[in-house]
Every structure is written in C-alpha cells, then in structure tokens.
Amino acid sequence: MSKKEAGKAFDIKVFTRILSFAKSYRIHFVITIFSVVTAALLSAFRPYLLIEIVNNFTETRSEKGLLRLVLLMLSVLIVEVLLKMTFIFFANWIGQHIVRDIRKKIFRHILQFKMSYFDTTSVGKLVTRVVSDIETIASFFSQGLFMIISDLLSMIVVIIVMLFINWKLTLIALAVLSILIYATKLFQTAIKKTFQEIRTQVANLNGFVQERVSGMKIVQLFNREKIEYKKFMEINNKHKKAHVRAIWYYSVFFPVAEILSSIAVGLIVWYGGLQMIENSSVALGDIMGFIMMTQMLFRPLRQIADKFNILQMGIVAGERVFKVIDTKNSIAKNGTVKAENLQGKIEFKEVRFSYIKDEEVLKGITFTVEKGETIAIVGATGAGKSTIVNLINRFYEINSGVICVDGVPVNDYNITTLRNQIAIVLQDVFLFSDTILNNITLNNDAITLKEVQLAAAQIGIHDFIMSLPKGYDYNVKERGAMLSSGQRQLIAFLRAYVSKPSILILDEATSSVDSHAEQMIQFATDTITEGRTSIVIAHRLATIKKADKIIVMNKGFIVEEGTHQELLLKPTGYYRNLYDKQFSLEIV
Numbered sequence: 001m002s003k004k005e006a007g008k009a010f011d012i013k014v015f016t017r018i019l020s021f022a023k024s025y026r027i028h029f030v031i032t033i034f035s036v037v038t039a040a041l042l043s044a045f046r047p048y049l050l051i052e053i054v055n056n057f058t059e060t061r062s063e064k065g066l067l068r069l070v071l072l073m074l075s076v077l078i079v080e081v082l083l084k085m086t087f088i089f090f091a092n093w094i095g096q097h098i099v100r101d102i103r104k105k106i107f108r109h110i111l112q113f114k115m116s117y118f119d120t121t122s123v124g125k126l127v128t129r130v131v132s133d134i135e136t137i138a139s140f141f142s143q144g145l146f147m148i149i150s151d152l153l154s155m156i157v158v159i160i161v162m163l164f165i166n167w168k169l170t171l172i173a174l175a176v177l178s179i180l181i182y183a184t185k186l187f188q189t190a191i192k193k194t195f196q197e198i199r200t201q202v203a204n205l206n207g208f209v210q211e212r213v214s215g216m217k218i219v220q221l222f223n224r225e226k227i228e229y230k231k232f233m234e235i236n237n238k239h240k241k242a243h244v245r246a247i248w249y250y251s252v253f254f255p256v257a258e259i260l261s262s263i264a265v266g267l268i269v270w271y272g273g274l275q276m277i278e279n280s281s282v283a284l285g286d287i288m289g290f291i292m293m294t295q296m297l298f299r300p301l302r303q304i305a306d307k308f309n310i311l312q313m314g315i316v317a318g319e320r321v322f323k324v325i326d327t328k329n330s331i332a333k334n335g336t337v338k339a340e341n342l343q344g345k346i347e348f349k350e351v352r353f354s355y356i357k358d359e360e361v362l363k364g365i366t367f368t369v370e371k372g373e374t375i376a377i378v379g380a381t382g383a384g385k386s387t388i389v390n391l392i393n394r395f396y397e398i399n400s401g402v403i404c405v406d407g408v409p410v411n412d413y414n415i416t417t418l419r420n421q422i423a424i425v426l427q428d429v430f431l432f433s434d435t436i437l438n439n440i441t442l443n444n445d446a447i448t449l450k451e452v453q454l455a456a457a458q459i460g461i462h463d464f465i466m467s468l469p470k471g472y473d474y475n476v477k478e479r480g481a482m483l484s485s486g487q488r489q490l491i492a493f494l495r496a497y498v499s500k501p502s503i504l505i506l507d508e509a510t511s512s513v514d515s516h517a518e519q520m521i522q523f524a525t526d527t528i529t530e531g532r533t534s535i536v537i538a539h540r541l542a543t544i545k546k547a548d549k550i551i552v553m554n555k556g557f558i559v560e561e562g563t564h565q566e567l568l569l570k571p572t573g574y575y576r577n578l579y580d581k582q583f584s585l586e587i588v
Helices: 003-007 012-057 063-111 115-120 123-165 167-214 216-221 225-278 284-325 385-392 415-420 436-441 449-458 462-466 485-498 515-528 564-568 574-587
Strands: 346-353 362-369 374-379 400-405 422-425 503-507 533-537 549-554 557-562
Touching (some): 012 284, 063 123, 123 167, 123 284, 362 385, 362 557, 422 485, 564 574
Parallel strands (some): 503 533
Antiparallel strands (some): 346 362, 346 400
C-alpha cells in the first residue's frame, strides 16, 4: 500500500467490499437500519417535550398537562430503549455471521495455496489475518457502521429541531460544531496511519511468539533465551509505541472536543440569557432544551470520531484479509481425469524445477518407475530427492518437462483424486492435538476402528497403542508431544498404511527412529510395498538393499541407476562411495 493510500481517512473500495458480505442478510440489515432510524428520530423528540413542559406548563401550573407530557416522554424513552436493544442485537448478529463467512472464505482459500506460499509467509501473520483481523471486521458492523448511521441521523434530526425552535441559537452551536468537524477530519487521517502500524506490529508480534514457542527446544538447547528475549523486547517495544501513538491522538482530540462542547453551551446560555433580559424572545425552556440538544449534537460527533476509528480499523483489517484472499497462488485445478485404481507407473521426462527463480533444483531429470516397483532415491542433502516427492503430489508446479502417472500428465488429473491415491510418510512427522485414531484416519469416516486395529496389528504396533492410556483414544497433544519421535513415525506410517494408496512414498521415514521401530517399519514396508509402486528416499542405505532400483542423485542430476548389487560393483561410483563411508562409520 502506498503512503498516499495509507493516509486516506476512508477507503471506499474496501468499505464497499466488506459491506457486500451483508447481502445474504438483507432482512436483518433492514431491521437494524429501521431500528437505528426510528431511535434517531425519537431521540430528538425528548428535548422538544422538555421545552414544551418548561415553557407551557410550569408557568401555568397545569398538573394534568404536565403529567401527560411527562408520561409521553417516558413512553418515548421506553420505545427508544427497545429500539436500541433491537439494534444492538441485530448489528452484532450481522457482524458475527459476516465474520463467519469471511473466515470460511479466507481459510478455504488458504487451503488451496501452493507450498511455495507457506515457504515465504509467516504462520503468525496468517493466524492474525484469520483470527484477530477478521474479528475486527465484526466490530466494523456492530460498533462502527450502524453506530455512525445512528449518530449522524440523530445529529441531523437535532439540527432540524433546533432550527425550527430558534435559528440564531442554532447558528451559534453550528459555528462551534464546524471547528470540531475540522478537528475530527484531521484526527481521522492521522489515526488511520497509526492503526495500520498497530496491525502490522500485532502480526509481527504474533509471528515472533508463535515461532519461538514452536521452536522452544532449539532456543533452550542453544542457550538463546537472552538473545530471543532481547529480540522480543524490541518487537514488543515497537508494538507499544504504535499503541502509544494512537493514545496520544485520543488524548488530544477528546479534551478538545469536550472544551468546544462546553464553549458552545456557554455561548448559548450567554446569548439566550441576553435575549431573555432584553426582549424575552427566548424562553427559559428554549435555553434548557438547547443545552440538552447541544450535548446531543456534540456527543454523537465525539462518538462518531471514536466509532469511525473502529470503522477504520475494520477497513484496515479488511485490506489485509482481502490481500490474502486476492493472492493468486493456488494450484491450477483444470484436471478432469479421475485418479481411480491407479496402476502406479510414474514417469519423469526432462523435468526442471526451481524453488527460487534461476536456481534450479532439478536439472532435466528423466526416470521411470514401473507398476508395483520399489525404487530408492539416494544422494547428499540438497540433491533434489524430496523435491521429486513434492512434484508427484503437485505441491509445486514444475518449470518444464512432464510428470506422468499411468501415462497421464499429473496436471490432467483431478488433484483431489490424485492425492487420494498417494500416501507419504515424511521425516518430520506432524500430529494434531487429537486422539491417535483421528491422527491415523484424519477424521475419514470411511476408515473404521477395526481397519485401523487390523493394520496396526499387521505392522506390529497395536500392542504399543493399547499400552497407552485410553488406547486409540489417547490424545497426543500438540504436534504429538506425548510420543517419542519413533512412536510418532510409526503413527505416521500407519496413517499412510490404512489409506490403501496406489503409490507409497517414504521420505526419510526411518531416519529418526530407533532400531526396534526401524525393524517394525521395515517389516511393514515389505508388506505394504508388495504389488504397490513405492518410492523410498533414505540416507541409511541398509534400508534400501531390497529396492528393485536405486536412483543416485547429485546436485539436481541423476548420476547413477541400478540395483544395490549393481551399483556396488562400480568401485569409483557415487553410490559405492556413499555406501563405503556409511559402512565404515557404522563399524566405528
């Protein structure tokens, strides 16, 4: 956003876009507007009744007429209260329903983003957009828009009544009011910049705290507490300064508004008093009514300034939310071919790919995995092994070349059905704060508890799960904190197993487990890969000896292919070198 745009007190495009979400709730919107308008009209009727009471019934001492007007004033007040109750309920009702709709839309949009978006975007900032920014939009309706409409209507009605009673006293009030309007405009322009800075600092603070809490083990392991605390203090201080700047504007504006209001009342009393002394053209009731109406005129303007700030915060939040919604980073879903009962033949043809422009990770690789074949991909870190896995699932789009499954380019498949046919076990296992059963099935109702238990027994981890409190209903807490890394890996393997995939991918699946867990996974691997296309990425070469073919990668190129025995027969080969180094380390 440019500085010019940031300085505008009001962005009509964002305002209109936020308001468009209210179309689904037209009836509730109309009820709210009706309540606001009627309450505004009645609010100006009370001071008029006060004038009538003082001017016409206190001097004549008519008790009957006085009682009638007082009861009428009480009735107006009761109706006004009921209307405001209706307004408050429906304004908040609309706000919360719109918040739900926007949150659904942005979260659905985020779910479609390419992995490259998450590689470069702070999780904390996304959480801020989905949670607190959208909640601010709710205040746009409940405390901003409708309140402003109500206050503006009240002011207009009050001015009309004032002009009808005494135009001279009205001009005095309006002269002072014009100064307050100008001050309000300056205040709005300044405060919007401050609100944008506040939202930026809130997102930065959320992102920083979220990352440090998630990585607390690293922070403490490397004694980074003081350094991270110092960084937190800097970010927190910026957050404080942004809020203090807003407080400064408030502390200047509201006293000025209060002083101007008092000046207006003083001028009305002074001028009205002179008129009463000189020629009695102004009655006592007029002065009392004007004092009341001046407060009704100035107080809404002060409230409008405050509510307009809420409106602006909603617009600033809307700008940020819509920026995410408008981000074009989703995977193209033009494929129409349904991936059902895949045979599992995979072909890479001259595939080139880069995460960063002009820095290729895969440099024109070509290979084929036949139906039911198990291949292993090995190589040094950064060789491009895991990238191959990400491309088969279309987590990223390739620069050039073709990737085919069963002879069909992956881009031609319906992406949902394609991913349903592929199961992956990653090195870094992610478990949700939920039960073991739900982490295995991912809440897929088609997978029953009996199927899970049978699969767990087949790979030898049923007894381990049942040894936990509540068994399959055991809550593993956030990121599976209640389980060891080996246990988390086994749960992830079972998750892939029960999905009955046509293609199985193990990406460093045994790199962080102990020998006992590795034996269980190796046994399960032999079972699940039988008759099923499998790709195994591994550093530990002992786990891939049985692979039908081993692909050796280095710096984005395929440098060798063959079976374990064939590759060992090359004394100066890349694979033989890797194997000798790893074997010698194991002996030591």
